[in-house]
Amino acid sequence: MPDFTRHKHPVLAVPCGDCRATAGAWCTRPSGHRAADLHLSRRMAADRTFIVQHGPDATIRFDDDLGRW
Numbered sequence: 452m453p454d455f456t457r458h459k460h461p462v463l464a465v466p467c468g469d470c471r472a473t474a475g476a477w478c479t480r481p482s483g484h485r486a487a488d489l490h491l492s493r494r495m496a497a498d499r500t501f502i503v504q505h506g507p508d509a510t511i512r513f514d515d516d517l518g519r520w
């Protein structure tokens with residue numbers, strides 16, 4: 452089960468179907484360089500997975516005090 456609080460960004464909990472980045476790895480451009488932003492399809496997949504796991508009313512936010520999600 453993906454853990455949405457483990458990574459630098461919650462979306463990293465799921466792999467990317469777009470650039471084939473694995474869970475925990477940042478998205479890459481076709482050239483192999485690190486992408487500026489995570490792919491939209493990955494963000495939507497992470498949203499769907501998060502809702503399945505935690506329900507439609509759950510939200511995730513970065514806790515500045517704790518320094519984690």
Ligand SMILES: [Zn+2]
Pocket residue numbers: 467468469470471472478479489490493
């Ligand atoms: Zn990607």
